[in-house]
Amino acid sequence: xxxxxxxxxxxxxxxxxxxxxxxxxxxxxxxxxxxxxxxxxxxxxxxxxxxxxxxxxxxxxxxxxxxxxxxxxxxxxxxxxxxxxxxxxxxxxxxxxxxxxxxxxxxxxxxxxxxxxxxxxxxxxxxxxxxxxxxxxxxxxxxxxxxxxxxxxxxxxxxxxxxxxxxxxxxxxxxxxxxxxxxxxxxxxxxxxxxxxxxxxxxxxxxxxxxxxxxxxxxxxxxxxxxxxxxxxxxxxxxxxxxxxxxxxxxxxxxxxxxxxxxxxxxxxxxxxxxxxxxxxxxxxxxxxxxxxxxxxxxxxxxxxxxxxxxxxxxxxxxxxxxxxxxxxxxxxxxxxxxxxxxxxxxxxxxxxxxxxxxxxxxxxxxxxxxxxxxxxxxxxxxx
Numbered sequence: 352x353x354x355x356x357x358x359x360x361x362x363x364x365x366x367x368x369x370x371x372x373x374x375x376x377x378x379x380x381x382x383x384x385x386x387x388x389x390x391x392x393x394x395x396x397x398x399x400x401x402x403x404x405x406x407x408x409x410x411x412x413x414x415x416x417x418x419x420x421x422x423x424x425x426x427x428x429x430x431x432x433x434x435x436x437x438x439x440x441x442x443x444x445x446x447x448x449x450x451x452x453x454x455x456x457x458x459x460x461x462x463x464x465x466x467x468x469x470x471x472x473x474x475x476x477x478x479x480x481x482x483x484x485x486x487x488x489x490x491x492x493x494x495x496x497x498x499x500x501x502x503x504x505x506x507x508x509x510x511x512x513x514x515x516x517x518x519x520x521x522x523x524x525x526x527x528x529x530x531x532x533x534x535x536x537x538x539x540x541x542x543x544x545x546x547x548x549x550x551x552x553x554x555x556x557x558x559x560x561x562x563x564x565x566x567x568x569x570x571x572x573x574x575x576x577x578x579x580x581x582x583x584x585x586x587x588x589x590x591x592x593x594x595x596x597x598x599x600x601x602x603x604x605x606x607x608x609x610x611x612x613x614x615x616x617x618x619x620x621x622x623x624x625x626x627x628x629x630x631x632x633x634x635x636x637x638x639x640x641x642x643x644x645x646x647x648x649x650x651x652x653x654x655x656x657x658x659x660x661x662x663x664x665x666x667x668x669x670x671x672x673x674x675x676x677x678x679x680x681x682x683x684x685x686x687x688x689x690x691x692x693x694x695x696x697x698x699x700x701x702x703x704x705x706x707x708x709x710x711x712x713x714x715x716x717x718x719x720x721x722x723x724x725x726x727x728x729x730x731x732x733x734x735x
Contacts, residue, residue, distance in 0.1 A: 356488050356504055358383050359647045359730070362455070362479050364427060369447060369454045369472065371433075374481035375582040375608050376459045376523055379504045383481065384429050384457060391455070392416070392423055396432040396439075409442040416452065427453040434458040440470040447475055462580035482643040483609050486726050494707065494722075498621050498632045501611015502639070516615040528581060539566050543574045547584075547605065548617045552631050554602050554658075555586075575605065583608055585642070590655040590668040594696050597660040604656060610635045624680050624707055634666055634678040637705050637722065641667065641676075644729045652735055663689040668699075669735050675702040682706050682719050690717055701734075 358379065364370055374380045385393065394412075396402045404411055416424060433439065433456040446452045456476065458464070464471060483502035486492045500512040509515060524544060542564040550560065561571045578584035586603035607613040610632055614621065619628045641654060653671065658664040667676040675697075677690045682704055690702050694716055702717045705725045712719045728734050 354504070354508075355382070355386075356484060358481070358488055359485060359643070360479065360481055361647070362387060364453065364455070364477070367451055367453050369427065369443075369476040370456070370479055371476050372455060372457045372479045372481060373461065373582060374457075374459065375483070377503045377505055377519065378481050378483050378608075380457050380459070380481050381431055382504070384431065384455060388427060388429050388455065390423070391426040391429045392419060393429045394431065396430065396435040402435050405436045405439050409436070409439045412439060412442045413446055413450075416446065416450075424450075424452055427455045429455045429457065431457045432459065434460045434463045437463050440464075440472065444470050444472055444475070447472070460581040462577065465580065480646045482639065482646065485640055485643045485730070486723070487730050494633075494636075495621055495624075498610055498629070498636060499614060501609040501614070503609060503611070506611065512611070513615065516612060519612065520616060524583060528577065539564055539570070540574060540577075542566075543571065544616075547578075550605055551613050551617055552606055552635055553604060554599065555605050556602075578605075587638070587667075588655050590657040590665075590672065592672055592697060594659075596663070596692065596696060599658045599660065606635060606638060608639070610639060630678075630680045633680050633707060633722075637676070637678045637725070638667065640726050640729060641669070644726075648730075648732050650732070650735060657689075657693055659692070663692045665689050665693045668693075672697045673700045674735055675699045677702075677704045678706075679704055680707045682708065687714065687717055691715070703734075 356379065360383065362370065362372065372380055372384065394401065396405070416428065443454055443456065447454065484504055484507055489507070496508055500507050500509065501516065506512050506515045528540070543560065543566065546560050546563040550556065555575070557568045557571045561568045564571065575584070579586065584605055584607050586605055588603045589599055589601060607616065613635060614632055619632070621629050621632060623629070645652060645654070652669055655668045656664065656666060657668050665675045666678045669676060675690050675693045677686065679686050686704065690704065693699065694702050703725065704717055704719050705722050706719055707722060709721055711721055711724055
């Protein structure tokens with residue numbers, strides 16, 4: 352039986368307010384909504400019969416709701432996997448306007464909803480996002496377990512986690528994305544996804560990926576957009592403030608949404624902390640915590656990276672240069688060259704090296720901070 356986790360997402364709605372809830376598959380959206388809205392009518396569009404019915408005649412939704420007890424309709428109507436029937440949003444809009452119903456519309460992909468003519472409710476719905484588990488949601492958090500298993504609630508801590516990750520990759524990422532017509536050529540998309548393992552956490556080289564996959568640069572960019580729209584991957588762009596040092600071009604870095612999924616795709620299994628693979632995964636884990644905290648705390652700040660032509664770099668720059676964050680499994684003096692160069696150039700409010708070491712200390716302007724301390728301060732809203 353899957354363990355239930357208390358999530359940090361706070362999806363509280365005033366009367367008559369509707370919302371979208373987005374998040375990757377299996378990150379816990381449905382479980383959360385069933386718990387958060389126990390009194391609500393729940394419509395799952397993974398159910399083929401219901402999906403087919405609403406696809407053919409979206410007005411059937413209004414007819415169904417009018418037959419419900421009026422007391423039930425004082426709560427938001429929850430519609431799960433709403434992207435499966437984009438045309439249903441016109442009926443949702445009508446019911447919001449004419450009947451003053453409210454809805455929570457849950458989805459794992461915005462791809463189909465970007466099509467011309469799809470009704471996104473004209474700003475009538477707030478937007479929320481759910482991520483995989485965070486350290487604070489787990490309780491007895493184990494670093495190596497999280498890096499290997501990942502942080503999807505149904506997979507974290509399972510002994511057979513690799514089978515589950517394999518099913519996620521093959522049944523969803525490569526098969527379902529193709530079946531949903533997000534891409535036209537399953538084989539080229541599969542080659543593309545396999546090639547992306549060499550660029551995970553790295554600056555994207557579209558030309559190199561295109562050569563490896565035998566497709567055009569335009570197709571590679573489209574595939575990257577598909578991974579973004581299906582919430583499977585995210586792009587982190589370079590920090591763009593003018594600098595005395597020559598910085599790299601505008602090409603972004605690419606990260607999968609879950610650290611365990613990334614390690615599985617890249618063929619990595621971590622058993623100790625002294626490898627470069629651990630360092631890359633540890634950096635990715637800290638990034639996922641920053642993503643989640645930004646969303647759950649409703650903080651609006653940019654996440655970027657900084658790298659010069661000479662190779663100096665900072666893993667993450669938060670806001671408009673207010674905070675520089677470097678991630679290292681253990682800290683040596685040479686690891687501070689990049690962050691010290693950024694301090695000299697851009698004068699951040701604080702500069703932090705997040706580490707897997709236990710001791711918190713300061714070297715000049717730079718604070719060396721154990722990851723548990725960093726994440727605790729981040730989630731309490733005390734960093735930015």
